[in-house]
Amino acid sequence: MKLTPSPFAPRSFPALPDVKGLRAAAGSRGFYARRGIERDDVFLFVFDEGTTCAGVYTVSNTASADVRWCREALSAGGGKARALVAHSGNSNAFTGPKGVEKNEATLKALTQTLGVPKSACFLAATGVIGEPLADPNFVGAFLPGLAGRLGPPDWEACARAFMTTDTFPKASGRTVDLAGVPTAFAGIAKGSGMIMPNMATMLSYVFTDAAIAPALLQDLLADITRVTFNAITVDGDTSTSDTLMVFATGASGAPPIETRGDARFAGFAAALHATCLDLALQVVKDGEGASKFVTVRVEGAVSELSAKTVACHIANSPLIKTAMAAGDANWGRVVMAVGKSLEPIVMDELAIWFDDVQVAKGGARAPDYDEAAASAVFARPEFTIRVHLGVDAHAATVWTCDLTHGYVDINGAYRT
Amino acid sequence: MKLTPSPFAPRSFPALPDVKGLRAAAGSRGFYARRGIERDDVFLFVFDEGTTCAGVYTVSNTASADVRWCREALSAGGGKARALVAHSGNSNAFTGPKGVEKNEATLKALTQTLGVPKSACFLAATGVIGEPLADPNFVGAFLPGLAGRLGPPDWEACARAFMTTDTFPKASGRTVDLAGVPTAFAGIAKGSGMIMPNMATMLSYVFTDAAIAPALLQDLLADITRVTFNAITVDGDTSTSDTLMVFATGASGAPPIETRGDARFAGFAAALHATCLDLALQVVKDGEGASKFVTVRVEGAVSELSAKTVACHIANSPLIKTAMAAGDANWGRVVMAVGKSLEPIVMDELAIWFDDVQVAKGGARAPDYDEAAASAVFARPEFTIRVHLGVDAHAATVWTCDLTHGYVDINGAYRT
Numbered sequence: 152m153k154l155t156p157s158p159f160a161p162r163s164f165p166a167l168p169d170v171k172g173l174r175a176a177a178g179s180r181g182f183y184a185r186r187g188i189e190r191d192d193v194f195l196f197v198f199d200e201g202t203t204c205a206g207v208y209t210v211s212n213t214a215s216a217d218v219r220w221c222r223e224a225l226s227a228g229g230g231k232a233r234a235l236v237a238h239s240g241n242s243n244a245f246t247g248p249k250g251v252e253k254n255e256a257t258l259k260a261l262t263q264t265l266g267v268p269k270s271a272c273f274l275a276a277t278g279v280i281g282e283p284l285a286d287p288n289f290v291g292a293f294l295p296g297l298a299g300r301l302g303p304p305d306w307e308a309c310a311r312a313f314m315t316t317d318t319f320p321k322a323s324g325r326t327v328d329l330a331g332v333p334t335a336f337a338g339i340a341k342g343s344g345m346i347m348p349n350m351a352t353m354l355s356y357v358f359t360d361a362a363i364a365p366a367l368l369q370d371l372l373a374d375i376t377r378v379t380f381n382a383i384t385v386d387g388d389t390s391t392s393d394t395l396m397v398f399a400t401g402a403s404g405a406p407p408i409e410t411r412g413d414a415r416f417a418g419f420a421a422a423l424h425a426t427c428l429d430l431a432l433q434v435v436k437d438g439e440g441a442s443k444f445v446t447v448r449v450e451g452a453v454s455e456l457s458a459k460t461v462a463c464h465i466a467n468s469p470l471i472k473t474a475m476a477a478g479d480a481n482w483g484r485v486v487m488a489v490g491k492s493l494e495p496i497v498m499d500e501l502a503i504w505f506d507d508v509q510v511a512k513g514g515a516r517a518p519d520y521d522e523a524a525a526s527a528v529f530a531r532p533e534f535t536i537r538v539h540l541g542v543d544a545h546a547a548t549v550w551t552c553d554l555t556h557g558y559v560d561i562n563g564a565y566r567t
Numbered sequence: 568m569k570l571t572p573s574p575f576a577p578r579s580f581p582a583l584p585d586v587k588g589l590r591a592a593a594g595s596r597g598f599y600a601r602r603g604i605e606r607d608d609v610f611l612f613v614f615d616e617g618t619t620c621a622g623v624y625t626v627s628n629t630a631s632a633d634v635r636w637c638r639e640a641l642s643a644g645g646g647k648a649r650a651l652v653a654h655s656g657n658s659n660a661f662t663g664p665k666g667v668e669k670n671e672a673t674l675k676a677l678t679q680t681l682g683v684p685k686s687a688c689f690l691a692a693t694g695v696i697g698e699p700l701a702d703p704n705f706v707g708a709f710l711p712g713l714a715g716r717l718g719p720p721d722w723e724a725c726a727r728a729f730m731t732t733d734t735f736p737k738a739s740g741r742t743v744d745l746a747g748v749p750t751a752f753a754g755i756a757k758g759s760g761m762i763m764p765n766m767a768t769m770l771s772y773v774f775t776d777a778a779i780a781p782a783l784l785q786d787l788l789a790d791i792t793r794v795t796f797n798a799i800t801v802d803g804d805t806s807t808s809d810t811l812m813v814f815a816t817g818a819s820g821a822p823p824i825e826t827r828g829d830a831r832f833a834g835f836a837a838a839l840h841a842t843c844l845d846l847a848l849q850v851v852k853d854g855e856g857a858s859k860f861v862t863v864r865v866e867g868a869v870s871e872l873s874a875k876t877v878a879c880h881i882a883n884s885p886l887i888k889t890a891m892a893a894g895d896a897n898w899g900r901v902v903m904a905v906g907k908s909l910e911p912i913v914m915d916e917l918a919i920w921f922d923d924v925q926v927a928k929g930g931a932r933a934p935d936y937d938e939a940a941a942s943a944v945f946a947r948p949e950f951t952i953r954v955h956l957g958v959d960a961h962a963a964t965v966w967t968c969d970l971t972h973g974y975v976d977i978n979g980a981y982r983t
Binding site: 209210211212213214242244245246247248249250279280281282283386387388389390391467468469470473474476477478479481482483484486487488489490491492493494495496498499501511513514515516554555556558559562563 | 625626627628629630658660661662663664665666695696697698699802803804805806807883884885886889890892893894895897898899900902903904905906907908909910911912914915917927929930931932970971972974975978979
């Protein structure tokens with residue numbers, strides 16, 4: 152089916168900085184061409200020696216073969232990266248021994264073509280789950296050709312190559328000054344459905360030419376994931392392929408950041424956080440069928456985790472998501488979602504705001520409740536649902552989109 | 568908005584048996600009349616002295632004032648019932664002190680009109696959450712009039728009086744022989760959205776003229792709820808008002824069933840189970856916008872709870888529910904839902920069937936997979952998704968419906 156572009160699609164692809172220490176190429180293995188669609192469906196990144204990396208992956212018990220390989224490589228190689236290959240058209244999840252064969256064939260092509268260690272090669276796949284693989288070499292066969300065309304990344308081509316139900320390519324970049332050294336951050340992401348917190352999301356890669364110790368990078372990435380990719384939800388469904396990786400080439404020329412005490416660490420962390428947050432919010436803004444972008448902020452909770460649990464119950468409720476779509480400020484459903492979360496609350500202190508309009512106060516409708524004002528907020532394309540639980544001082548934020556006819560259409564037709 | 572009747576609506580209201588020991592009346596307090604709709608919106612049941620009862624209620628932390636009263640009355644009165652009042656139009660949830668005032672006014676009218684103890688009076692309300700109550704006596708004021716019209720129940724009138732987004736009134740009844748005594752069971756239920764396991768569902772009442780000790784009835788009801796009302800889900804949302812109560816008038820004339828060892832207990836339990844299951848499945852079949860009725864059976868789990876958790880992840884996944892609606896046999900999404908449940912599985916043993924068509928086997932697509940056969944199952948109005956997790960021998964069943972454009976429409980328009 153032809154997808155309607157998200158109303159939040161940016162006018163143009165953002166300008167990304169030049170990240171030193173890497174080369175890339177995107178191409179077509181013909182997956183979409185067979186259906187008459189001209190587009191790329193695979194990309195290859197090659198990193199200079201010395202590149203470190205970190206990754207977070209889906210917590211699913213039916214993780215794809217690619218995710219299982221990435222975990223193994225990250226552990227075996229100690230966070231050293233030389234190559235990354237991602238392709239769309241098949242998720243390589245629930246593909247049995249053939250899925251592992253495909254990875255072995257791809258890794259063989261990478262090590263032979265590039266002369267790099269196997270454990271420094273990372274793989275990703277996205278598309279239909281469980282679709283059998285006729286030829287295990289269907290990615291490997293294209294790698295020598297791709298490797299022959301390596302050069303400065305065409306970021307937009309790469310971001311487009313791994314799209315599935317995405318309606319726009321997602322990217323974010325910035326250059327920051329770390330102790331006098333200009334350091335580039337560039338990230339790309341794909342994802343639109345099967346998106347839910349408590350995981351790394353779909354597929355997202357961030358590249359920087361900073362140098363940083365892999366254990367420190369892994370630690371920082373886990374922190375950042377919690378408040379970016381693990382704080383978004385489109386439909387509450389968790390993919391079998393979710394992957395977020397960061398590659399630090401060290402080609403900026405500065406010495407490596409080894410500890411959190413390094414004067415440059417805060418600047419590095421802020422730039423990585425900004426890049427991940429921008430990418431995560433773009434994933435929500437391209438949520439399948441999304442017409443509203445909604446921030447859910449829960450305060451006054453017993454802990455950050457409790458606040459996030461309540462926020463997810465609100466953000467994932469089909470009743471609230473359909474009310475968002477219709478612009479119906481049905482705040483009673485927010486009360487319902489808070490209640491079903493089973494998290495600690497003081498009901499007589501419960502308060503709810505839609506942007507700056509308070510709709511509930513002291514466990515009942517706000518005395519000066521104004522239906523027109525509340526409805527005006529729900530009519531906006533972007534707004535915030537804020538809830539105070541009245542228990543303690545902890546808070547969390549989750550970002551989501553609405554549930555529209557578009558979601559029903561897209562997900563009834565995805566395979567056809 | 569005008570609701571399209573569910574395709575599973577029965578041709579006619581079922582014949583219910585005469586339950587001795589109770590009288591009822593339904594009427595209008597004018598809630599719908601103000602919008603030009605002629606229908607009842609309140610009912611009253613009055614029970615003979617000696618009637619015992621049991622109840623299960625929502626686990627929500629924002630339970631309605633009516634639910635909180637029922638819990639208190641059940642505990643204070645020791646399972647004795649004399650009156651039941653339920654009304655539609657306002658859920659009396661998140662209504663602050665006014666909600667409690669409404670209950671007190673209703674209870675005062677009941678005790679004064681009927682001369683029964685307060686703790687033997689049970690209340691229920693359903694409708695919009697958080698709508699303030701202008702006049703706390705808006706139910707109580709109608710009770711003397713209703714009490715003047717008490718008689719043998721018009722079951723259909725009562726079942727219609729507490730409907731909200733329901734498209735058909737729900738009832739189930741049977742007469743069974745308990746040691747030579749014909750014993751009647753009659754039940755009514757309402758519910759269509761905000762339906763999800765791990766609770767009693769919406770509002771449902773079962774009446775019997777058997778005599779049974781209240782503690783035993785409570786115990787049995789908890790068992791039966793687990794595999795009936797707590798095993799259905801429409802949208803994963805848990806209401807603030809969910810209530811299931813059983814009233815046993817004892818008017819059949821037989822001596823009370825006091826223990827599980829009583830020869831009549833199995834027959835009583837079977838009749839109550841059959842009534843509750845029938846009502847619960849009718850709630851799913853009238854799920855908001857439902858076009859498919861789907862049984863999710865999970866086997867081979869480490870425990871019944873684990874099987875049920877996996878079944879709920881499948882039944883609540885928006886991606887699977889939209890695929891059901893479209894008749895797209897996207898079995899990879901079932902793999903996804905099993906994986907995200909985080910319950911123990913042996914992935915290489917995972918198997919999936921759609922009715923009798925095996926689609927997955929040994930952790931991959933079934934070797935003899937037949938897309939046409941799988942799609943033919945998903946095209947049926949009723950079918951079963953069966954999953955074997957390959958771990959142990961425990962199983963559970965959950966019933967659900969699909970997610971259609973109708974659900975999006977109904978829940979965007981509910982308050983208007």
